Amino acid sequence: MNILRTIQADITTLKLDAIVNAANSSLLGGGGVDGAIHRAAGPDLVHACRLLGGCKTGEAKITPGFRLPANYVIHTVGPVWRGGNADEAALLARCYQNSLALALANGVQSIAFPCISTGIFGYPAEQAAQLACHTVQEFMAKEPSISEVVFCCFSAADLVLYQALLA
Numbered sequence: 427m428n429i430l431r432t433i434q435a436d437i438t439t440l441k442l443d444a445i446v447n448a449a450n451s452s453l454l455g456g457g458g459v460d461g462a463i464h465r466a467a468g469p470d471l472v473h474a475c476r477l478l479g480g481c482k483t484g485e486a487k488i489t490p491g492f493r494l495p496a497n498y499v500i501h502t503v504g505p506v507w508r509g510g511n512a513d514e515a516a517l518l519a520r521c522y523q524n525s526l527a528l529a530l531a532n533g534v535q536s537i538a539f540p541c542i543s544t545g546i547f548g549y550p551a552e553q554a555a556q557l558a559c560h561t562v563q564e565f566m567a568k569e570p571s572i573s574e575v576v577f578c579c580f581s582a583a584d585l586v587l588y589q590a591l592l593a
């Protein structure tokens with residue numbers, strides 16, 4: 427049986443097979459969760475990212491976790507919110523799907539997601555949470571080898587949203 431749960435935490439502290447980074451298309455670091463992951467992983471992470479040639483919106487790439495407790499970082503690039511008619515929902519769904527597909531291809535069984543796109547990129551938190559839950563539940567129903575997915579909320583407000591959706 428696989429588990430889908432939510433917690434409030436700093437994602438860099440989680441000892442799972444992989445954590446997901448809400449990156450930008452350069453993959454060379456930034457603010458928010460991206461900055462926190464690069465600081466905690468150490469400088470080897472940006473060196474590894476330089477070799478990846480960037481990442482398009484909705485796609486995902488994988489690196490080791492270096493100094494992080496997690497073995498891998500899966501970097502995905504969420505859409506910038508432009509009002510909702512610029513394919514944002516489809517692109518955000520692809521972030522979750524492509525991250526999980528890459529996890530599967532690398533033998534990752536436990537993985538944590540931050541609330542992709544809902545910080546600096548401005549995606550409305552509730553809409554993003556609904557889409558994240560739906561997309562991940564659909565994937566897990568088809569792929570039982572992913573044993574644990576954690577929605578890692580940084581804010582108490584996000585935790586409440588995910589708790590309601592997963593209840």
Ligand code: AR6
Binds near residue numbers: 448455544546548584
């Ligand atoms: N652990 C877990 N979640 C966190 C952490 C943390 N340590 N820090 C922030 N969050 P954001 P985006 C939450 O802005 O909207 C970067 O500059 C935060 O509260 O990190 O996808 C990139 O380089 C929010 O819920 O990512 C891109 O340029 C969520 O993580 C751009 O920001 C996402 O917020 C990406 O913007």
